[in-house]
Amino acid sequence: MYKDFFELLDLERPKLHKVREAVIAGNHTLAAIEFIEYMRNRSVPVFYEGWDNRKINRSYDTAEADKVCKRHIVHVDVGDDIDWKMDPHHDPEWKYCLNRHEFLTVLGRAYWYTGNEKYTAAFKELLVDWITKNPLPDVDWMLKIPSAQSRGYFMKEGNWRPISAGIRLYTAWCPCYYHFLNSPEFTPEFNIKMLLSMVDHARYLRRYYTRHVDYFHVSPNWGLMESNGLAHMGILFPEFKEAEDWRNTALSRFEEQTRMQILPDGVHVERCSGYHLVCTFCILQITELALRNGFRVSQTWLNGLEKMIDYVLYLMKPHGVYPMLSDGDESDVIGERASYGLWEDINNLNMLEDSNDLRYVLKAGARLFNRPDMLYAATLGKQGQKPAKQSAAFPYGGFYVSRSGWKNDDYYMSINCGPLGVYDQECVHGHADALSIDVSAFGKTLIIDPGRYMYEGPFRIWFKGTAAHNTVVVDGKDQSQLADGWKFKTMAVPTKRVWCTTDNFDYFDGSHNGYERLNEPVTHRRRVLAVKGQYWVLVDDLVGEGKHKLELYYHFPENAKINIDDRTAKAIARYNDDVCLSILSCDNHKSDMNVYEGSENPIRGWVSYDYAVKMPAPELCRSLETEMPARFTTILVPFKGNQPGIVCEWIEENTLQIKRDGKIEVLILSGGSGKRMHYGDFEFDGECIFAQMSADGHLTRCFSAGSSYISYKKEVILDSHGGMKIENCEKKL
Template structure:
């Protein structure tokens, strides 16, 4: 909560409220909070200067706030000078303390985007051209580094995929408006990221694989699973993709602010195209998508994450199932990042996922809140995407660290929309406690205690275990 409030994204909301209504109470509250925050947070004292990424988020909010207010006559005297001074201080801090070594992932990317925005939009500041160049260079570098060949983000997290996608999209918009050439490969990687999101979203909201910190770049309220389609609306207008429009459903407010009012008419004119439901594999990220006409089962057979898998979960060979927009088998998500007990470890551990747990242990060993040790090697051994059926075999060695090692092998056979057969083998020696967990969506429940049939309240969707 400390981070989110001090990102000042609510100040943008106040600026929009004033711009849309003309009511000065919104802008009065905005400037009251602006000055109070600066009085209480002198540089470099306090938690709000502990993270360069947070300084970056805050700077982006200040930029949006200022330009949404525009030429409003209600701004207090000297505000522009205050604003420039605050942004200059933040940019210097970010430049000196870039997350080059500590978190060279979305932290570094977010900081670079902020540096690029400040350098571009505050030309009065002496180092602005240097900030613009350095920020943009890092953004271009990181889309090559962080995006895998199949388009998935290297953190192995659905939410961080969206996070990075938002950052790349926003940076691209400003670069275009500033006549900065966009490398061809940059757009190619952006399209791959949007395609990967579209594939995961064909039957409904994508599964919540890996960590989710609950934040968004533009509108922090749009942080639920159903909001993960948002980048597809902007991408549909940018790249004229009718299949992305069909998945997004409607234009988003963010698209309007980023691309202007003409984006609405462009979105409306674009012909919606039903996306292909062919089964496919995102092999670099290790996601195998078994699809029918309205249902999709996702098998996670990818690495746990980059480096020490700080935002990955111990979910090798877990499966998630979505049908007609409703989740049936789910990944329960993250719950929290920091707490006073082991709740975080429980939610990112193996037992919180739809896979096999051996001897009550996770597939990897917890090594702090954002790291793992003994990461498993996960292999997709066979993959057949057929016309009438799909077939997957995979294994991992996460339990090879046991005194009597065990290899988990999972086979999944799909008759498209009709049924899925899952076979699990624990290959090794000795006696072990084996657990298989199936995490059901809260949208479905057991209707009759005498069987294993779970369905939605109106019984339009359901799942039976045989």
């Protein structure tokens, strides 16, 4: 073993002269001793922030590490003779998590802060057991067969899936090497045994690389995580002859991946909030490691990374919570860790400065790009500078975020109007959630995307389906038809028609064609007006042929209590801390309203904040069966204390009148023809007008989207010469 190992080293490096002399003398035992002393005393390369300044903390909580010492790993008693291919939960993700070795990093942190050698002993036993039972497989045959067969091996069979090998290195093995290196129990022999297996990992990742579209035909985040593991080996272990090749190859792959996987607006190509955060962390981590050690990354790489963090910044809710859109778990910037899934949980455990992925991404972005607004979000306004804008659009990703501000109580809504994901990879992490929303106010999530739960079983189908999202279901079918728990056989194509934003109002107009596949086709169009800090108006139009069953869903967190008043067509959601949400129906037709919670047959009313953890949570369903066209109109009003008095009605086909607090407000939706049209006292040529008036009809404020001309009672409010369209117009009169 010793001889084979030293042949891998570049013994001509000046500081390895003692190792070289011992090898030349044939004293490999001495060479192993000299090599570990060299590794313990070298000052470069530089690992992440904090690794050069170990601080003993005797009060560090070692409860989780103590469980690992007793072989309670990933919530299962695995026993002394571990079967590394076991699947006790009938979920391959558990096995994948077992073989990613996050639990080793738990031991590493316990040793780092306490110095207790029992954690070194447990680490050595577990790592040697894994290395012994999981030798590098012979997988040359995979390159010679159809991709569907090789994909099956990597997806379901091997503990050497390329993504798992990459994650093992950068999440567990590399940080653990630094955690335990100075332990007296980290012997020269064990040092070489561990490094030999790490070399196997690097060579394997060097050869088997999952590009965005490649023979494995899998999710594109694989390539980033594989390259991250290879980059760690190439940067942190320059003593190996192959290290320069590993490093250059990995950084080249990152350059390729950042161009392939980051959309022009910064959204990750899979369009999932969770995988966006994972990939942002992955790119950011290796960026910092490369720059700290003097290796260049391109400006294109950096520009894309900054845009990715921008998306994280604006998607995060005012109270510091990051939503779980498509396959994702809820994260927040408050806790020690961003999320707490039972498994399938790739947490940031090799950043000693902060083990919260979300907070680390924002803080690192702040220092890397000199962005005090990112620091503001990471610290919930305690440091940094408030972002310059409130609302934001990410048109390539298909996400639109409306907010009234950046304080804890401010109002927030995200709207999904983008593709399912990577179409040529069958959108495996996408959900059938076109035009769905996520809402918060007063420091709480009020309407929620329920999450993903698990990647196997009937609940997987429900969490991916349209009925598990805050949008309209037609005839009980999903907008995009699932082929199985991963792939789609039909894919709805959303279209953003209008997005505009001002200080006091936001307006969105979008549609999708998912139900145009029906024998009697239907198109769903959703228009949203945000009266910032006060309420939202949602207008859902279903246009098509024939008679259909329509269901409009709203999902709530598990602590919400829903009360329905059939007489007023209103539902009230009540949360903790006296926070409430009024859900008011403004339609002329009568629809049924029902609440479901925690039903298993059929599956209805659940939420999952972390992988493999679900809990009952209320869902509100408004339903009716009617001829097309049809419309659902909803006003969402957050409040605390007394319930606001709001009355609304359609006084004309496209004119909604809202009365509240002695004032009259009117929302007028045009056909979008671009021609001047008369609607009551208004004449305009835009997409919509929202007007606020006193009780006597005096116009006090007017907002319009896409207008070049507006008049009220024949008084001109806006006249753009030459017919030029104004994207948005807001005037206080």
